[in-house]
Amino acid sequence: MKRALMALLLFSCGAFAQETAPAPAARPVFDIHVHLHDGGESLRAYKADAESARVELAGIGVMWFGGPNQAPAGDPDDIRARNDALIELAAEHPGAMPIGTVHPYDGQAALDELERIAGRGVKVIKLHAHTQQFDVTDPRLLALVRKAGELDMVVLMDNANIVAGDSENLFTLAIRAQQTKFVFAHAGGLNFRFWNILPLARTAEGLELENVYFDISGTVLLAADSPIEKEFLWTLRNVGIDSLILGSDYPQISLARTLEAFEKLDLTEEEKTKIRSGNARRLFDL
Known part of the structure; x- marks a missing residue:
């Protein structure tokens, strides 16, 4: 009888402690890679998804362009209008950071647009060699990213290695524009191993390459709980944990699915x- 009473007492105390224990500390997330294909409707859907997954959002890097929504050369007026619409939408949603775009082949018009949106508070532009159909080795791109550096803008570029020589060309671009900060999206895809060259490259005189950052969107899903996970973690630490930012690539990949994979990594x-938010806050001066 005494044992039964003692067990009941211990169970009651445990239940009480469980009920009154403080909730676990919030772990805010900054998602650098969110496509708003349908403008405000997409942003509301994204936030609803994050809320249902109980994710505390520290910020969202939002862009109108990507996938079926292109930013082709030859129509800078359309790009200007879309950039303005995105800036205005982001202003209505605290925590949303607008990511503009231009096309490097639009020459002076692209440089002028870069300066204009910087004046409107845009801190980041997104460029995508594959869908925008430009060559990363083209001198017009170099001129554009150098201009971005002068304006203290960060350049987010696709790095999923769906174009031959993707990582190699981006590496060269980062060297030629060392005053510009880059975020290479997807961290090289399944060619992430290439970026282990950074620790060696940084030993060269005058080649600090502190301007290179990565978002791990997409690739983290492939690496988590896989035979390549240890190599992926080795790479993340080689390029520098302080250089990594979380991204989902919504709506192609949800933030909840990204976080599920991310939490499996042995970090x-x-x-x-x-990676969740600290590096983004520092890079974008939030």
């Missing part, structure tokens, strides 16, 4: 905190 909590 320390300090490393995860930096």
Whole structure:
């Protein structure tokens, strides 16, 4: 009888402690890679998804362009109008950071648009060699990203290695425009191993390459719980944990699915905190 009473007492105390225990500390997330194919409707759907997954959003990098929504050369007026619409939409949603775009082959018009949207508070532009159909080695792109550096703008570029020589060409671009900060999306895809060259490259005199960052969208899904996970973690630490930013690539990949894969990685909590939001806050001066 005494044992039964003791067991009941311990169970009651445990239940009480469980009910009154403080909730786990919030782990805010900054998602650098969110496509708004349908403008405000897409943004509302994204936020609803994040809320249902109980994700605390520290910020969202939003862009109108990507996938079926292109930013082709030859129509800078359309790009200008879309950039303005995105800026206005982001202003209505606290925490949304507008990511503009231009096309490097539009020459002076692209440089002028870059300066104009920088004046409107845009801190980041997105460029995508495959869908925009430009060559990363083209001198017009170099002129554009150098201009972005002068304006203290970050250049987000696709790096999923769906174009031959993708990582190699981006590496060269980052060297030729060392005053510009780059975020290479998808961290090289399944060619992420290439970026292990960075620690060696940084040993060269005058080649610090502190301007290279990565978002791990997409690739993290392939690496988590896979035979390549250890190599992926080795690469993340080689390029530098302080250089990594979380991204989902919504709507192609949800934030919840991205976080599920991310939490499987054998990273320390300090490393995860930096990747979830700390590095983005620092890079974008939030």
